[in-house]
Amino acid sequence: MGNMEIPHYPHFREIGIEDKPIFDEFLSSSPPSISEYTFTNLFIWHYYYHFLWCLWEECICILAQPEEGEPYFMPPLCKTGFRERTLALLDHLSNNGITPTVRRVPEQMVNQYITGDTHLESRLDRDNCDYVYLTEDLITLQGNRFHGKRNHINHFKKNHSYHYLPLTPDLAQSCLELENGWCNIKHCELFASLLGEERALYEAFQNMQHLSFKGGVIQVNRKVEAFALGEKLNSDTAVIHIEKANPAFDGLYQLINQEFCANQWADTLYINREQDLGEEGLRKAKLSYHPHHLINKYTVSLRTT
Numbered sequence: 001m002g003n004m005e006i007p008h009y010p011h012f013r014e015i016g017i018e019d020k021p022i023f024d025e026f027l028s029s030s031p032p033s034i035s036e037y038t039f040t041n042l043f044i045w046h047y048y049y050h051f052l053w054c055l056w057e058e059c060i061c062i063l064a065q066p067e068e069g070e071p072y073f074m075p076p077l078c079k080t081g082f083r084e085r086t087l088a089l090l091d092h093l094s095n096n097g098i099t100p101t102v103r104r105v106p107e108q109m110v111n112q113y114i115t116g117d118t119h120l121e122s123r124l125d126r127d128n129c130d131y132v133y134l135t136e137d138l139i140t141l142q143g144n145r146f147h148g149k150r151n152h153i154n155h156f157k158k159n160h161s162y163h164y165l166p167l168t169p170d171l172a173q174s175c176l177e178l179e180n181g182w183c184n185i186k187h188c189e190l191f192a193s194l195l196g197e198e199r200a201l202y203e204a205f206q207n208m209q210h211l212s213f214k215g216g217v218i219q220v221n222r223k224v225e226a227f228a229l230g231e232k233l234n235s236d237t238a239v240i241h242i243e244k245a246n247p248a249f250d251g252l253y254q255l256i257n258q259e260f261c262a263n264q265w266a267d268t269l270y271i272n273r274e275q276d277l278g279e280e281g282l283r284k285a286k287l288s289y290h291p292h293h294l295i296n297k298y299t300v301s302l303r304t305t
Contacts, residue, residue: 010092012052012063015043017210019053024212026060026077031234033295034106035130035274036074038231040211041241044203048196059085064103067192071098075105075300083113086120090302100302104128107296114300122298127278130295131286132237133271138261138289145290149254156251160220164259167215167227172205174224175217175244182244193277201242204229213241216260218252225249226256236269257289 006022007013015023023039035041042051042062050065060077073093076085090100103125105114110122141149156162165171179201188194204211218226226245233239240260245252261271270292276283 007054009054009056009061012054015046015051015053017043017207020210023060026079029079030077033108033234034104034297035233035239035272036104037077038212038233038239040204040213040231043207043211044200045196047199047203048193056085057081061085061089067196072101072103075102075109082109083117083120086113086300094302102300105298105300107298110298110300114298117303119303120300121303122300125297125299128275128297130275130297131273131291132293132295133273133289134292135238135261135265135268135271137292138271139258139266141258149289152251152254153258154251156249156255160249162255163219164263165217165219166263167217167229169208171217171224172208175227176202176205178224178227178246179244181246185247197242204242214264216256216263218256218259220249226252228256228260230260230265232268233272237272238265238268238270239272239274241274
């Protein structure tokens, strides 16, 4: 790992693995509610979002430059001065000819700093709201509302024997092979977001000894056919970053979800399963697990009236 200098505003640079301690310091002092704010998530997705970051007084500022769409700032990670820094970041974008927005701002921050502000306004970004579930629900799948999930799992167990294992470095290559096969089926090359996810997985597995995530795999006939990656988000919540299963096995997605929660996250109250990105199929799937609540996120911009 290198020893790169910490960038200070107005100088930005890419997020590197050596930046983890400073991000962890800020995230531990203000534990996040949104799924984006773990170092793992920011680091493994930096090729897709082209994240740049800097320190600005008591804040970490993160500029996202996604493959699709205009650049925007993430909510500043501030020990103090959230509103002032948000205004300054909007001005920074405006001065550079970019539509000024700070995105993925959690509702709690909006209520505390933005609502009623004479200079700032916010609008709900439903496509990026996080789905949060009771961990116990995802493990036990009790009641009529989970009848279909139990049926899928029982169908899988009736037709296959399997082993659940915690993810270890020696299983990483097998997980990447599953991802490669999944991408061939789903034609990842046609979708920037799926190519981005493929690269994110590669980055996760290549750097797993430096990152804080944990994982689990399911083997069928000694071959990895499903895996999941996640980590602790805050004191009572774990976040699931990525979940993959061979679509040829009915019930395998439901099973890796249940097994990963039961084996790794049984001591947490909630599971954050991230957003649906406005994809109809993904929204239907996430709603079918009956979320306990959503973490609403907002886009903040300069008030125009």
